[in-house]
Amino acid sequence: MRTDWCAILAVVVAAVAVRANHYHPELKFNNKATPNNAAEQTPDYWRNEAKEGIEKRLRRLQNNNIARNVIMFLGDGLSVPTLAAARILKGQRANRTGEETEMFFESFPTVGLSKTYCLDAQIADSACTATAYLTGVKNNYGTTGVTGAVKRYDCEASTDPSTHLDSIAAWALAEGKDAGIVTTTRITHASPSGAYARIADRDWENDGKVIDKKFDPKVCPDIAYQLIHTEPGKQFKVILGGGRREFLPENFTDEEGSNGLRRDNRNLIEEWAADKAAQNVIHRYVWNRSQLMSLRDNPPEYILGLFESSHMHYHMERNRQTEPTLAELTEVAINSLRRNEKGFFLFVESGRIDHAHHDNYVQLSLDETLEFDIAIKKAVEMLGEEDTLMVVTADHSHVMAFNGYSVRGHDILGAAEEYGHDNIPFQTISYTNGPGYRKPVNNTRVDVTTEENYKDLRWMTHAEVYRDDETHAGDDVAVFATGPYHHLFTGLYEQSQIPMIMAYAACIGPGLHACSSAVLNHPLSLPIYIIIFLYIVPRYML
Numbered sequence: 001m002r003t004d005w006c007a008i009l010a011v012v013v014a015a016v017a018v019r020a021n022h023y024h025p026e027l028k029f030n031n032k033a034t035p036n037n038a039a040e041q042t043p044d045y046w047r048n049e050a051k052e053g054i055e056k057r058l059r060r061l062q063n064n065n066i067a068r069n070v071i072m073f074l075g076d077g078l079s080v081p082t083l084a085a086a087r088i089l090k091g092q093r094a095n096r097t098g099e100e101t102e103m104f105f106e107s108f109p110t111v112g113l114s115k116t117y118c119l120d121a122q123i124a125d126s127a128c129t130a131t132a133y134l135t136g137v138k139n140n141y142g143t144t145g146v147t148g149a150v151k152r153y154d155c156e157a158s159t160d161p162s163t164h165l166d167s168i169a170a171w172a173l174a175e176g177k178d179a180g181i182v183t184t185t186r187i188t189h190a191s192p193s194g195a196y197a198r199i200a201d202r203d204w205e206n207d208g209k210v211i212d213k214k215f216d217p218k219v220c221p222d223i224a225y226q227l228i229h230t231e232p233g234k235q236f237k238v239i240l241g242g243g244r245r246e247f248l249p250e251n252f253t254d255e256e257g258s259n260g261l262r263r264d265n266r267n268l269i270e271e272w273a274a275d276k277a278a279q280n281v282i283h284r285y286v287w288n289r290s291q292l293m294s295l296r297d298n299p300p301e302y303i304l305g306l307f308e309s310s311h312m313h314y315h316m317e318r319n320r321q322t323e324p325t326l327a328e329l330t331e332v333a334i335n336s337l338r339r340n341e342k343g344f345f346l347f348v349e350s351g352r353i354d355h356a357h358h359d360n361y362v363q364l365s366l367d368e369t370l371e372f373d374i375a376i377k378k379a380v381e382m383l384g385e386e387d388t389l390m391v392v393t394a395d396h397s398h399v400m401a402f403n404g405y406s407v408r409g410h411d412i413l414g415a416a417e418e419y420g421h422d423n424i425p426f427q428t429i430s431y432t433n434g435p436g437y438r439k440p441v442n443n444t445r446v447d448v449t450t451e452e453n454y455k456d457l458r459w460m461t462h463a464e465v466y467r468d469d470e471t472h473a474g475d476d477v478a479v480f481a482t483g484p485y486h487h488l489f490t491g492l493y494e495q496s497q498i499p500m501i502m503a504y505a506a507c508i509g510p511g512l513h514a515c516s517s518a519v520l521n522h523p524l525s526l527p528i529y530i531i532i533f534l535y536i537v538p539r540y541m542l
């Protein structure tokens with residue numbers, strides 16, 4: 001007995017001793033891990049770095065111009081840990097340590113946080129969030145462009161016009177601005193549909209999907225139909241993305257050999273062209289990159305580009321001849337829309353950051369994020385920040401974790417330097433759940449670094465809980481802004497405030513407007529009112 005107790009005591013003492021350094025183990029330096037920059041070892045380096053940061057902020061003037069143009073850049077699933085990991089990958093691709101690197105949009109003057117929950121969901125999907133950040137109203141999970149009075153799949157409730165919401169694209173059109181949408185997903189997918197659709201289920205992208213749920217597409221028209229035949233989609237000058245199959249009949253084979261999905265035998269691409277021809281406006285449908293690039297500098301008044309049957313491919317896997325990059329799509333969209341003197345609203349989505357996360361494909365997700373950054377840089381180079389408000393944000397987070405105790409400059413796509421306390425490596429980036437789960441072998445966690453396809457593009461990093469599809473997460477997402485009234489995006493707020501702030505800066509839509517309050521708040525306005533009431537009113541009215 002006594003010896004047993006001694007043994008237990010010895011184990012406990014040993015465990016406590018081990019735990020003394022448990023929380024912050026030593027870094028395992030190796031020769032790769034030389035400091036980024038010898039200057040960083042001096043206090044001056046950091047004091048100067050901070051001084052420049054402060055001076056940059058002090059030099060910044062408030063931009064109280066009215067926003068002629070508004071561009072919303074949406075990184076689907078672009079969580080805050082994804083930002084950190086992507087900027088490190090950017091730096092490491094340039095042979096730097098990476099942590100000190102900045103993505104272009106991370107230099108925007110204002111950063112805030114947005115709360116992404118939806119009316120009936122703690123953790124959101126891309127449909128209810130699109131409704132929040134494009135119409136300014138939170139609604140139910142899986143629904144787009146309809147109020148919280150419509151539950152998912154409730155076709156009948158969604159036919160009541162009082163449930164229909166207008167997006168900031170419609171607000172812009174109502175003021176004579178132009179509007180457009182660009183995405184790397186199907187153009188009928190949840191995020192872009194927030195700009196034009198009112199639908200009780202995000203999956204009703206073609207009429208067959210409505211019929212499958214035993215509803216009548218004449219009562220609840222599908223998303224592709226709404227884009228081509230209803231307001232405001234009918235008026236969009238620019239529609240660029242993937243998703244041809246949602247617009248084409250089942251027995252119709254598209255340019256790249258895929259069949260459509262429509263059961264109503266309608267070819268909505270032809271109907272789009274016929275509608276524009278009837279209005280006698282110059283229009284063009286394109287399906288590949290060379291066609292798009294030939295129109296780059298002088299796009300037709302209306303352009304519809306559908307570059308894949310379903311989603312566009314990941315940037316690192318795309319066919320360079322047929323698929324444009326997000327930056328190229330953005331450039332064509334801006335060249336089209338900037339011709340309107342009254343300005344425009346443009347929605348640009350990098351939609352597949354989310355898809356790669358769902359499959360635990362870390363490298364693809366981070367690369368999509370860097371492509372998104374290049375598109376944003378292109379837009380700022382083309383338009384400047386004087387009268388164009390640019391907002392960069394995400395719809396919701398993901399369960400990607402960035403963890404361990406690796407040294408500075410350690411491969412962001414590799415294993416952490418510390419092992420698990422089971423003496424088996426783990427990846428710096430892993431997920432709480434997803435298809436990357438590995439069953440323990442012989443009761444032991446799998447060493448993923450020994451796998452044959454380790455770190456290939458489609459190698460899945462490991463996950464704690466098995467799901468064939470990794471889930472979204474409920475933490476806040478960042479909002480970056482530059483241009484008119486960017487400073488209003490500071491703080492922590494409901495996601496549904498985002499379009500209202502954009503609309504405020506542009507003086508469009510149903511909420512507060514900078515134009516009217518600018519008059520009210522002008523320092524001369526009180527004396528002017530006094531003159532009006534004391535002098536002009538009695539003289540002419542009484």
Ligand SMILES: *[C@@H]1O[C@H](CO)[C@@H](O)[C@H](O)[C@H]1NC(C)=O
Nearest residue numbers: 089090091092093094095096
């Ligand atoms: C990074 O270093 C490698 C190996 O020295 C070199 O091949 C590559 O061109 C470098 N890349 C950049 C962006 O400098």
Ligand SMILES: *[C@@H]1O[C@H](CO)[C@@H](O)[C@H](O)[C@H]1NC(C)=O
Nearest residue numbers: 249250251252253264265266
């Ligand atoms: C597809 O089917 C419809 C209805 O049966 C028919 O009218 C049409 O000609 C067919 N189209 C093709 C390309 O076979």
Ligand SMILES: *[C@@H]1O[C@H](CO)[C@@H](O)[C@H](O)[C@H]1NC(C)=O
Nearest residue numbers: 255287288289290291321322
């Ligand atoms: C792009 O489309 C045009 C028109 O259909 C076609 O002539 C051309 O060969 C296509 N280019 C590629 C690279 O597929």
Ligand SMILES: *[C@@H]1O[C@H](CO)[C@@H](O)[C@H](O)[C@H]1NC(C)=O
Nearest residue numbers: 440441442443444445446447
């Ligand atoms: C599991 O353990 C058994 C017995 O030690 C061993 O023969 C077998 O090779 C192990 N399997 C794997 C996959 O390591």
Ligand SMILES: [Zn+2]
Nearest residue numbers: 077354358472
């Ligand atoms: Zn998702």
